[in-house]
Amino acid sequence: MVSDFFHPAAGGVENHIYELSINLLALGHRVIVITHAYGDRVGVRWLLPHLKVYYVPLLPMPGNQVTLPNFFTFLPYFRSIVQREKVEIVHAHGALSSLGQEGILHAHLMGVRTVFTDHSLFGFDDAASILTNKLLEGALRCVDRVICVSHTGRENTVLRARLEPHRAHVIPNAIVPSDFQPASVPPPPLPITIVVVSRLVYRKGIDLLISAAPRVCAMYPDVRFIVGGDGSHLTSLEQTRETHMLQDRIILLGRVRHSDVRSVLTRGHIFLNASLTESFGISILEAASCGLFIVSTRVGGVPEVLPKELVEFANPDSDDVLRALGHAIEVVRQGGRDPHAVHAQVKELYDWRRVAQLTQDVYASVIASEPYSLYERLVRTSQLGLFAGPIYAIILVVDCFWFAFLQWMWPYDEELDGVGAVWDEERWKELAAKASKEEGVSGG
Amino acid sequence: MTELSVTITAASDGPAFRKILYGPQTRPTNYVPDNFLSSLQRNVNVRPHTYLNLLLNALPVTGFIAVLALFLALFGLLLEGTLPAAALVLLAGIVFVVGWIGYEAMGRTSQATKAVKSAILVTTFLLSLSPILRTLSQSTSSDTIYALATFLFLLSLLLFPSPYKTAGHIATTTSVSASLVLASRLPGSEDVFALLLLAVLAFSLFPILSERLRTTSTGPYILFTVLLSLSPLYAMSFLQLGGTSLIPAYAIIICAVTFGGPAALLYSQRFKNEIRGPWDPAVPLIRPMKGGL
Numbered sequence: 001m002v003s004d005f006f007h008p009a010a011g012g013v014e015n016h017i018y019e020l021s022i023n024l025l026a027l028g029h030r031v032i033v034i035t036h037a038y039g040d041r042v043g044v045r046w047l048l049p050h051l052k053v054y055y056v057p058l059l060p061m062p063g064n065q066v067t068l069p070n071f072f073t074f075l076p077y078f079r080s081i082v083q084r085e086k087v088e089i090v091h092a093h094g095a096l097s098s099l100g101q102e103g104i105l106h107a108h109l110m111g112v113r114t115v116f117t118d119h120s121l122f123g124f125d126d127a128a129s130i131l132t133n134k135l136l137e138g139a140l141r142c143v144d145r146v147i148c149v150s151h152t153g154r155e156n157t158v159l160r161a162r163l164e165p166h167r168a169h170v171i172p173n174a175i176v177p178s179d180f181q182p183a184s185v186p187p188p189p190l191p192i193t194i195v196v197v198s199r200l201v202y203r204k205g206i207d208l209l210i211s212a213a214p215r216v217c218a219m220y221p222d223v224r225f226i227v228g229g230d231g232s233h234l235t236s237l238e239q240t241r242e243t244h245m246l247q248d249r250i251i252l253l254g255r256v257r258h259s260d261v262r263s264v265l266t267r268g269h270i271f272l273n274a275s276l277t278e279s280f281g282i283s284i285l286e287a288a289s290c291g292l293f294i295v296s297t298r299v300g301g302v303p304e305v306l307p308k309e310l311v312e313f314a315n316p317d318s319d320d321v322l323r324a325l326g327h328a329i330e331v332v333r334q335g336g337r338d339p340h341a342v343h344a345q346v347k348e349l350y351d352w353r354r355v356a357q358l359t360q361d362v363y364a365s366v367i368a369s370e371p372y373s374l375y376e377r378l379v380r381t382s383q384l385g386l387f388a389g390p391i392y393a394i395i396l397v398v399d400c401f402w403f404a405f406l407q408w409m410w411p412y413d414e415e416l417d418g419v420g421a422v423w424d425e426e427r428w429k430e431l432a433a434k435a436s437k438e439e440g441v442s443g444g
Numbered sequence: 445m446t447e448l449s450v451t452i453t454a455a456s457d458g459p460a461f462r463k464i465l466y467g468p469q470t471r472p473t474n475y476v477p478d479n480f481l482s483s484l485q486r487n488v489n490v491r492p493h494t495y496l497n498l499l500l501n502a503l504p505v506t507g508f509i510a511v512l513a514l515f516l517a518l519f520g521l522l523l524e525g526t527l528p529a530a531a532l533v534l535l536a537g538i539v540f541v542v543g544w545i546g547y548e549a550m551g552r553t554s555q556a557t558k559a560v561k562s563a564i565l566v567t568t569f570l571l572s573l574s575p576i577l578r579t580l581s582q583s584t585s586s587d588t589i590y591a592l593a594t595f596l597f598l599l600s601l602l603l604f605p606s607p608y609k610t611a612g613h614i615a616t617t618t619s620v621s622a623s624l625v626l627a628s629r630l631p632g633s634e635d636v637f638a639l640l641l642l643a644v645l646a647f648s649l650f651p652i653l654s655e656r657l658r659t660t661s662t663g664p665y666i667l668f669t670v671l672l673s674l675s676p677l678y679a680m681s682f683l684q685l686g687g688t689s690l691i692p693a694y695a696i697i698i699c700a701v702t703f704g705g706p707a708a709l710l711y712s713q714r715f716k717n718e719i720r721g722p723w724d725p726a727v728p729l730i731r732p733m734k735g736g737l
Contacts, residue, residue, distance in 0.1 A: 121723040145474075151463045155481050156723035165480055169473035172465040203725065211730045277725035280465075299726045304465045316726035349466040358473055 002078075002103035003093035004066045006035035007047065010258055012282055013094045013119050016173060021051050023356035030422060032085055034078070036060055036067045036099055050423040054081055058099070069098035069135065071395050072402055075106050076410075079403065082110045083412045084419050089363050091115045095122065095157075096132060101139035105395070108142065108377065109403040113366045115359075116140060117147040118157045121279045121300050133160045138384055138392045142377045144366045147171050147359065149280040150301025156279075171358045172305070173280045175289055177347040182291035182339035183266035191224045191249075192332050194325065195268030195292065197261055197283060198275065200231030205274030205297060210237055211318035212274075214244040216325050223329060224249045228256035228264045265290040269332045272325065276316055278302050284311070289346040291339020293331055295324045306349075310342060374400070485720040493713060498706035500662070503669050506702045507654050508604050510673040511646045512597060512619070513694050517679035518642060519626055522635050524684055532638040536645055543645075543653050550660050566644060574627075574637040581628040589625050596622035604651070612651070619647040673698050 001021055005013040021031045033053045045053045056077045058067045067074075081087070090107040092100030095118050104114045116139075122129045140146060140161040146168045148154035154168045187193060194216070198204040210233070213225055227237065227250065234252070241250045256264055265271065271287035273296040281302040284294050288310050296302050298313040312331075314324035331337070372380065381396050382389040461477040521527035544559060581589065596618045603615040623643035627636045657665045676694055680687050 121725075123724050124719045147473075150465060152722050155484070155721065159481070159484070159719060159721075165476045166474050170465070171473055205726075205728055207730055208728050274728075276728060277723070279723075297726065300723055301465075304463055307466060315729075317729035318731050319729075362473065 001031060001033045001091050001093065002035075002097075002100045003033075004036055004060065004097035004099045005094050006033055006053065008038050008041065009065055012173075012280075013097075015258070015282075016117075016119065017093055018047070018051070019174070019176065019352045020356060020359060022049060023352045024360065025049065025051065026353070027356055027360060029360070030085075032081070032087070034081060034099070034103070036065075050425070050428075052423075056099075066096055067099050069101065071102060071105065072399065074099060074102045075109075075399065075402060076406055078103060078106050079110065079406055080410075080412075080417070082107070082112055084417050086418070087112055089113050089115060089366060091117065091359075093117045094119055095136050096120075098135075101135065104139050104143055105399065106403075108371070108374075109400065111371075113371065114143045115145045115147060115362060115366060116143050117149070118153060119149060119279060121153060121156050121277055122160060124160070134385075134388055137161045138381075138388055141380050141384060141392070142372050143167075144369065144371070145169060145362050147362060149173050150304050152301040152304065153279040169358075169362050171355055171362070172350065173282050173285070174350040174352045174355045175282065175285050175346075176352065177289055177343065177350075180262050180265070180286045180289035180343075182343050186339060187267055187269065189335070191222045192220070192270065192329055193224055193226055193268035194270045194272050194295075194328075195226050195228070195265055195287070196272050196274070197228040197256055197264055197287075198273070200227075200229045200233040200237060202233065203276055204229075204231075205276045205316060206231070206233040206237065208274040208297070208316060208318055208321050209272065210240050212321045212325065213250055214240060214246060215318075215322055216329075217244065217246050217249050219322075219326070220329055224251065226251045226253065226264065226268055228253040228261070230255040261286060262290060265292060268292055270295060270325070270328045272321075273297065273302070274316075274321060275299060275302070281305050285346065285350060289343055291337075291342045293328050293337065295321070295328045297321070307345075310345070481721075483722050487716060487718045488720055490716055490718055493710055495706060495710055498709055499702070500666075502702055502706050503666065504654065504658065505604075505705075506673055506698060507669045508601065508651070509698060509701060510669070510676060511650055512601070513676035513698075514672075514679055515623070515642060515646045517676050517683065517690075519623075519639060520683050520685075521679065522630055522639060525631070526682055526684065529632065529634040529638040533634075533641060536638070536641045540645060540649070543649065547653050547656060550656050567641065570640050570644070571637055574640065575633045577624060577627055577640065578630065578633055578636040579628070581625055584628070586629065589629060593622045593626050596625070600647070616648050616651070620644070623647070673702075 001017050003013065003017055005011060006017055007014055017033060021033060024031050031051060033051060035053065035055060036058045037055045042055050042057045045055065047053055054077075056074065058074060058077075060067050082090070087110075090103050090112050092103050092114070093116075094100055100116070104116060107114045122133060124130070124133065137160065140163060144167075146157060146161070146163060148157050148168055148170055149172055151170055154165075154170050157163065158165050158168050196209060198206075200206045209227075216223055217225075234254075237250075237252065241247055241252070253264065265287050269292060271284065271292040271294050273281060273284050273287075273294065275281070275297060276299060278300040281296065281300070284296050284302065285305060288294055288306055294306065294311040296311055296313060297316045299316065303313060312324045312327050314320040378393060378396060382393045384392050461471060461475065461479075463477075518527065518532065522529065522532065540563065548556075600615040600619040600622070603611040603618070620643050623639060627639050630636050630639060654665075654668075657668060677691055680690050680694065683690065
């Protein structure tokens with residue numbers, strides 16, 4: 001697994017990599033994570049249960065967490081890690097992670113196969129999208145397989161990177177159901193509580209919330225809002241609350257840690273997701289798992305995520321959000337919804353183990369397929385475009401020489417450098433059992 | 445669930461493919477359905493341009509270049525001494541009066557006294573300052589002066605057709621400063637006065653007049669621009685030095701801008717490929733609150 005996005009940063013991609021890794025470990029694979037250094041967190045760290053993480057000493061650009069795309073400085077580190085760990089497949093995550101893209105570009109030098117997971121949707125009509133789409137296309141020109149988290153995301157990625165559609169797989173995200181259980185004591189039926197947990201920024205549709213919330217409060221006197229999250233729109237939300245004297249009915253919690261999300265969700269009956277673009281919409285899945293009724297805008301991959309009976313969709317229009325919230329309030333008023341039944345249903349639908357199995361199938365198909373030869377790579381790369389083609393072809397060739405130089409300068413010595421000791425789950429269990437027995441003996 | 449799946453295609457084997465992520469998946473994860481990318485829309489918001497329309501929209505640029513060329517030609521004539529300063533001042537006065545009458549005729553602002561007042565003010569101001577302005581950058585070498593003037597004029601050319609008001613103001617400022625630098629090459633104070641008077645007319649008053657003419661009547665505007673773009677040719681024909689090479693160069697530039705530019709834009713339309721689909725960020729529709737709240 002290679003990505004700029006990993007623990008200690010928090011977010012959807014970070015969480016996805018961690019959950020996927022530990023479930024692949026459980027299936028008996030060896031998984032290591034490569035990411036860039038976070039502050040003084042450099043070197044090899046272990047995460048529970050037994051996930052090895054390499055923090056490569058490349059510094060990210062200030063302001064965001066992504067390393068500068070420079071195509072070559074990562075190779076010395078990457079070569080050592082791949083050779084020592086005897087990596088077979090490089091799995092990069094995140095379209096904006098240059099570390100991941102570079103991993104894909106370098107992998108063929110070591111005879112390693114590549115898989116890429118795209119987590120986000122991008123448009124086609126602004127300068128930033130045009131640039132990142134071209135970078136993505138360059139990186140994915142010779143990738144073996146791509147995984148997308150929704151059908152809409154897949155269509156988007158296929159278009160952006162001009163991929164052959166059959167190379168793109170759809171494997172949804174999942175959640176850890178036990179982390180998102182409904183409250184053991186259900187929240188009191190009144191006031192009906194609408195929960196919003198999201199970053200308070202334009203892309204999350206907070207303008208829709210700002211417009212709809214006072215009107216909902218005016219129409220339904222027994223409804224209140226709980227808003228968790230922080231962002232640029234927090235101030236305007238506060239202003240709206242003040243203008244309409246709704247301080248006691250719109251509760252702003254500020255930033256909520258991911259581990260506290262459940263405790264916020266379980267205080268409510270309805271979850272509102274007003275996002276304007278969403279590849280998958282993990283937040284609505286988390287909320288549904290907690291037994292809440294979902295109101296969501298019909299954008300991106302969101303309509304694919306949940307069965308109709310759990311969600312009320314709205315167009316990104318303040319009037320329609322109001323209508324959908326009204327419908328949800330009626331549903332909640334009628335009662336009869338069992339949060340635990342909903343939880344069981346969601347638990348049935350989404351499971352990291354299934355995600356890991358599907359990913360494992362993709363890996364198997366990658367290993368079974370024939371890799372591109374260097375000549376094929378060169379031809380495919382030069383077809384990128386009038387300008388990007390030659391640039392990427394030069395990068396590819398220079399990369400090969402750079403690799404040859406590294407091989408000559410620091411030859412790989414299996415005996416000296418190879419990772420001999422790997423985590424043995426069985427042995428650990430054995431030792432743990434023995435230790436606890438001994439402790440039992442000495443304690444008794 | 446019909447609203448979620450785009451179209452339910454009857455597949456030859458197994459149940460129809462639906463665009464959902466939950467429920468039993470019988471297909472391989474890289475199954476390409478028949479309706480793959482069916483919700484992709486191409487060029488939905490594209491409004492094709494017509495050549496005539498583009499020609500009309502290119503005319504302001506043509507006008508500005510023509511005025512610039514005329515200004516530079518008159519500067520050359522002043523520098524060579526072919527055109528006496530008094531004649532240029534007289535010409536500027538006539539153009540100002542005619543232009544002002546035309547402007548009033550189109551819009552009736554009826555602020556005659558104010559206009560006369562500010563005209564007198566600007567004229568006396570320039571008249572009294574022209575000796576100082578002449579010597580202001582006299583010690584700078586001609587190379588620097590011409591390079592600087594070229595740069596400033598190009599900058600104003602870049603900024604002038606901008607729809608943003610501030611950029612238009614900057615264009616005026618840069619072209620007047622360019623004329624100010626050029627003025628230092630002129631032999632006498634009266635030449636400097638004539639040139640700066642011309643600069644005020646050409647770069648600050650002319651754009652206002654031309655814009656009003658463009659928005660009120662299309663026919664006369666086209667005629668006006670055509671005549672204007674021919675006038676530098678007449679002025680250049682009197683130049684002793686370089687006139688013969690300047691005329692074809694100017695003719696080529698003005699033709700390329702007027703006819704070539706729109707044609708290139710029209711041609712590039714065929715490469716237009718605007719892609720829209722469900723992955724685009726939605727634009728939130730915020731409706732104002734209804735009364736009674």
